[in-house]
Amino acid sequence: GDSVTQMEGPVTLSEEAFLTINCTYTATGYPSLFWYVQYPGEGLQLLLKATKADDKGSNKGFEATYRKETTSFHLEKGSVQVSDSAVYFCALSDRRGSQGNLIFGKGTKLSVKP
Amino acid sequence: EPEVTQTPSHQVTQMGQEVILRCVPISNHLYFYWYRQILGQKVEFLVSFYNNEISEKSEIFDDQFSVERPDGSNFTLKIRSTKLEDSAMYFCASRGLADYNEQFFGPGTRLTVL
Numbered sequence: 488g489d490s491v492t493q494m495e496g497p498v499t500l501s502e503e504a505f506l507t508i509n510c511t512y513t514a515t516g517y518p519s520l521f522w523y524v525q526y527p528g529e530g531l532q533l534l535l536k537a538t539k540a541d542d543k544g545s546n547k548g549f550e551a552t553y554r555k556e557t558t559s560f561h562l563e564k565g566s567v568q569v570s571d572s573a574v575y576f577c578a579l580s581d582r583r584g585s586q587g588n589l590i591f592g593k594g595t596k597l598s599v600k601p
Numbered sequence: 602e603p604e605v606t607q608t609p610s611h612q613v614t615q616m617g618q619e620v621i622l623r624c625v626p627i628s629n630h631l632y633f634y635w636y637r638q639i640l641g642q643k644v645e646f647l648v649s650f651y652n653n654e655i656s657e658k659s660e661i662f663d664d665q666f667s668v669e670r671p672d673g674s675n676f677t678l679k680i681r682s683t684k685l686e687d688s689a690m691y692f693c694a695s696r697g698l699a700d701y702n703e704q705f706f707g708p709g710t711r712l713t714v715l
Binding site for chain 1: 605607632634636641642643644645646649657692694696703704706707708709
């Protein structure tokens, strides 16, 4: 079945460092891809999304490009801030007859030190 | 800004007891979901609900689980006879009518089964 694999965390960076969190997926169809973020004590929030190959999602300085050839959707940010400390989840939604149910990766915890 | 709310934030119960987790989705949303996350593992889809009936469910969602929208605002998840392995964070989500709209998540209920 469809699945998402994320790099293991935790990831600890200094403020202003470059961030990459790897995400690859397995899907038989043409899924939509998402990054969700969970700040401490809060629910999951959509960070960005891409619905077809070569789309780039971006929000709050974060970017991810839907790469069909490598089945990847890596999250990047050029300069992280302490406020970016959170758990990041990569997810896909298979379009085939579903109600948009999300399949998540395990999550990657990011800690940014001042 | 409208948000999904969940109560309680933490529920502790004895094995074999029934629990009801409550969610209030965003008021004009039509699709409702439950997900769970066992500590250290992936966020897993449990069930989706549309037009007052279950539209899709996962293998996890066995006869011990049920969902209900009793009054047009609440959306509940009931576990009839809890097991130790039901201990997890349970997330409710809702989304609007258009396909692949963002799913809005609640903050979660942490269920601890002793």
